[in-house]
Amino acid sequence: TISKRLETIAHYCPQGARVADIGSDHALLASYLLLQGIASSVIAGELNEGPYQAALRQIHTLQIRDRASVRKGDGLAVLSPGEVDVVCIAGMGGQLIASILEAGIDKLEGVQRLVLQPNVGEEVVRRWMLQHGWQLIAETILEEDGILYEILVAERGNATLPYENKDRSREELLKIGPFLWEQKQPPLLKKWQQEREKWEKVLVQLSRSDKPEAAERVGQIKSEVEWIEGVI
Ligand code: SAM
Numbered sequence: 001t002i003s004k005r006l007e008t009i010a011h012y013c014p015q016g017a018r019v020a021d022i023g024s025d026h027a028l029l030a031s032y033l034l035l036q037g038i039a040s041s042v043i044a045g046e047l048n049e050g051p052y053q054a055a056l057r058q059i060h061t062l063q064i065r066d067r068a069s070v071r072k073g074d075g076l077a078v079l080s081p082g083e084v085d086v087v088c089i090a091g092m093g094g095q096l097i098a099s100i101l102e103a104g105i106d107k108l109e110g111v112q113r114l115v116l117q118p119n120v121g122e123e124v125v126r127r128w129m130l131q132h133g134w135q136l137i138a139e140t141i142l143e144e145d146g147i148l149y150e151i152l153v154a155e156r157g158n159a160t161l162p163y164e165n166k167d168r169s170r171e172e173l174l175k176i177g178p179f180l181w182e183q184k185q186p187p188l189l190k191k192w193q194q195e196r197e198k199w200e201k202v203l204v205q206l207s208r209s210d211k212p213e214a215a216e217r218v219g220q221i222k223s224e225v226e227w228i229e230g231v232i
Pocket residue numbers: 022023024025026045046047048051073074075076089090091092100
């Protein structure tokens with residue numbers, strides 16, 4: 001069995017797809033995709049030696065390992081153009097995910113779908129998609145072991161966000177996630193409650209400070225908290 005998080009990511013990979021999992025660590029997602037008969041083939045990419053060795057060992061335990069390839073390298077550099085239909089990148093910051101996509105943009109030719117799970121900085125990923133002709137087609141948020149995870153799925157498309165101009169601006173939807181906002185699942189409300197609590201703690205600390213910059217920061221944070229209160 002694998003985590004609910006990885007299982008949900010797998011669920012967004014179409015049946016029969018050739019899938020690359022970049023930053024695969026122990027190649028658990030890649031193994032699951034093969035064992036469940038979801039992916040027709042998998043490529044597990046890893047930058048670092050330790051996780052790369054772990055991925056090799058994991059794939060070696062599989063009967064159907066001839067349909068898997070474990071490669072060491074930075075981001076999408078391990079791929080040849082046209083080699084996969086789906087690219088998954090999970091468990092990293094949004095900034096790193098966006099920079100991996102940006103650096104390997106020529107390798108995305110022929111890729112039909114991105115399944116991304118940023119740990120933080122989801123907004124950066126949504127913005128990257130919008131600016132590079134990837135249209136968000138689905139999003140979900142889930143909680144596992146007390147941690148909230150967002151999964152963003154994109155296919156090639158036009159530069160619009162769904163539900164734009166409805167009741168939230170583009171900037172707001174990039175922050176919250178248009179599908180997440182539309183669905184308003186309980187974990188989403190929890191995420192923004194946590195966000196508010198985090199800022200309120202910062203406000204308490206700033207109130208003890210007599211630095212002149214503190215007052216300005218307090219103003220910014222108060223307006224952020226007000227905005228969050230309009231979300232939850
Ligand atoms: N994707 C797995 C998951 O979601 O459970 C593993 C997440 S783990 C926290 C992040 C992995 O990405 C690490 O194993 C790290 O070595 C790898 N990594 C970081 N930067 C990378 C890059 N530029 N290219 C490939 N792998 C990278």
